[in-house]
Amino acid sequence: MSHHVIELKHVNYRYDQDQVLTDINLSIPRGSFLAVVGPNGSGKSTMLKLILGLLKARDGEVKLFDQPIHKFKAWEKIGYVSQKANAFNTGFPATVYEVVASGLTKKAGLFKRVERKFKAEIMDAIKAVDMQDFVYRNIGELSGGQQQRVFIARAIVSQPEVLILDEPTVGVDAKNVQTFYDMLEKLNIELGITLVLVTHDTGTVSNKITHVACLSNTLHFHGSAEDFEQVKDHELSAFYGHDVQTIHHDHSHGVH
16 A cells, blocks of 8 residues: 555646646655645646546546545545635524534435534544634634634544645634644644645745645645755745745744
8 A cells, every 4th residue: 555645647737728737746645744835826726626536637647545536436535625715604603513513414414413423523623623612603703713723623523534725824813823733733643634735825834844845837846844945045936936935944933
């Protein structure tokens, strides 16, 4: 059995005449915390859709847990929190508990009340994202960052092995970003969930990350976070098309 949970080999994708992804070769090790970074329009969301089976690669191969994606059926192994999670209707009358419980509809049966036997799983997911003090609070009463934690709990309540997060810190106050990453690190280390974090901002990537994939139409870098620290600022600026600074880890205080 491969120790990679997701593999892309020579993957290409185009929308009409617009080549979005070119010869993507990406392997995501089991238990890793990968940041996919790149400028807006670099193909990050397209690559996610290929991994999630929402789009089909024109060329190349996508494999999930050693299986070609067209044969893969165990989608419960992959959790996903979309970029639009924070566009949630704040007037929707549902508690934190109810939103998280809705992530079990496949397990418990669609439109059926979640059985009492699932209460432990629901509470475990809520505790994993540090939202246990808000269990019966209406989702609309929470801050953007708190709502995002609830949607992550909803994604992990079915105990996936991989969690994919598309721009998860959108709507999270700057002062709370570090505690948000602390929470993700806990999911990665304590629960053993492989994390794939998509972001366009290298400055938000902290010392929690184990691997980095730098994407802009093609992969400009794919390797360990330590090796990515050695990438020169001028090289990254050329890749982004404007001045940026590389990720520098502060191993005591996280992001700066």
